[in-house]
Amino acid sequence: MKTEDLISQIKKKQSFLIVGLDTDLDKIPKHLLKEEDPIFAFNKAIIDATQDLCVGYKPNTAFYEAYGLKGWKALEKTINYINETYPEQFTIADAKRGDIGNTSTRYAKAFFEDLNFDSVTVAPYMGKDSVEPFLAFKDKHTIMLALTSNQGAFDFQTQTIDGQELYKHVLETSKSYENSDQLMYVVGATKAEYLTDIRAIIPEAFLLVPGVGAQGGSLREVCKYGITEDIGLLVNSSRGIIYNSQGEDFAIAARNVAQQMQSEMQEILVQNS
Ligand SMILES: O=c1ccn([C@@H]2O[C@H](COP(=O)(O)O)[C@@H](O)[C@H]2O)c(=O)[nH]1
Numbered sequence: 001m002k003t004e005d006l007i008s009q010i011k012k013k014q015s016f017l018i019v020g021l022d023t024d025l026d027k028i029p030k031h032l033l034k035e036e037d038p039i040f041a042f043n044k045a046i047i048d049a050t051q052d053l054c055v056g057y058k059p060n061t062a063f064y065e066a067y068g069l070k071g072w073k074a075l076e077k078t079i080n081y082i083n084e085t086y087p088e089q090f091t092i093a094d095a096k097r098g099d100i101g102n103t104s105t106r107y108a109k110a111f112f113e114d115l116n117f118d119s120v121t122v123a124p125y126m127g128k129d130s131v132e133p134f135l136a137f138k139d140k141h142t143i144m145l146a147l148t149s150n151q152g153a154f155d156f157q158t159q160t161i162d163g164q165e166l167y168k169h170v171l172e173t174s175k176s177y178e179n180s181d182q183l184m185y186v187v188g189a190t191k192a193e194y195l196t197d198i199r200a201i202i203p204e205a206f207l208l209v210p211g212v213g214a215q216g217g218s219l220r221e222v223c224k225y226g227i228t229e230d231i232g233l234l235v236n237s238s239r240g241i242i243y244n245s246q247g248e249d250f251a252i253a254a255r256n257v258a259q260q261m262q263s264e265m266q267e268i269l270v271q272n273s
Pocket residue numbers: 020022060094147148149150186187188210211212213214215236237238239240
C-alpha cells in the first residue's frame with residue numbers, strides 16, 4: 001500500500017486506529033474452542049465487527065508461532081481474509097525481525113511476498129544491512145523499533161552515546177538508508193513526552209504507537225506531541241479492544257471499544273484541522 005492511500009483512508013474513516021490481533025486461546029471466548037480453527041474464527045469476527053472503525057490490523061506473530069503449524073495457518077488465513085475482503089486495510093506483521101542481509105531478505109520475502117503484509121516490524125540493532133533488504137520491496141513499509149513502550153526501553157534506547165540518546169541515533173541514521181521513505185517507526189504511547197524530540201528528527205514519518213489501553217498510554221498525549229499535517233500516527237490497541245467479553249457478544253464488545261477510540265480520534269482530527 002502507498003502512504004497516500006493510507007492517509008486517504010485515515011481521512012475518510014476519521015480514524016488512525018490499528019486493531020491488534022494478539023489472539024490467545026486462553027483468552028478467547030470458550031464457545032469458539034469447538035470451531036475447527038478457533039483463532040481464525042475469533043479474528044474473522046473481530047475484523048468484521050471493527051473494519052469500518054480502523055485503518056489496519058496488527059497480528060503479533062508471537063501469538064501464532066506459539067501454536068506451531070496451526071498458528072501459522074491461522075495467521076495465513078487471517079491475512080488472506082483481510083486482503084481479499086477489506087483490501088483497503090493496512091496490515092502489519094508485528095514480527096520484530098532483522099538479521100544479516102542474506103537472512104533479512106528471506107524474512108522480507110516471507111512477510112511481503114508469501115503472506116502479502118503491507119508492513120513488518122524490524123529491530124534496528126544489527127544496522128543498515130539488516131534493514132535495507134526489507135526496504136527493497138516497493139510499496140511495502142518497514143517499521144523500525146525506535147522507542148518502545150516497555151520499561152526495558154530505558155536499558156539501552158535512552159542511553160546516551162556521543163551526546164545523543166541511542167533511539168535518536170537510530171532515527172537519524174536510518175534516514176540515510178536506501179528507500180528510507182518507506183520507513184515508519186515504533187514509538188510507545190507510554191513515552192509520549194519524547195515525541196517532540198522525535199518529531200524534530202523525523203517530522204513527517206508515520207509512527208506505529210502501541211501502548212494505549214492495557215499498557216496505560218494516553219491517546220490525547222500521543223496526539224498532542226506526535227500528530228502531523230498528514231496525521232502521521234497509527235495507534236494500536238490489542239487486548240484493550242479484543243478481550244472485552246467472554247460471551248457470544250465478544251465482537252460487539254470489541255466494536256464498542258473501537259467505536260469509542262474512533263470517536264476520540266475524530267474529535268482530535270477535527271480539532272487539528
Ligand atoms: O514497543 C512496543 C512494540 C510492540 N508492542 C506490541 O504491541 C501490542 C500491544 O498490545 P496491547 O495489548 O495493546 O498492550 C503487542 O502486540 C505488543 O507486543 C508493544 O506493546 N510495545
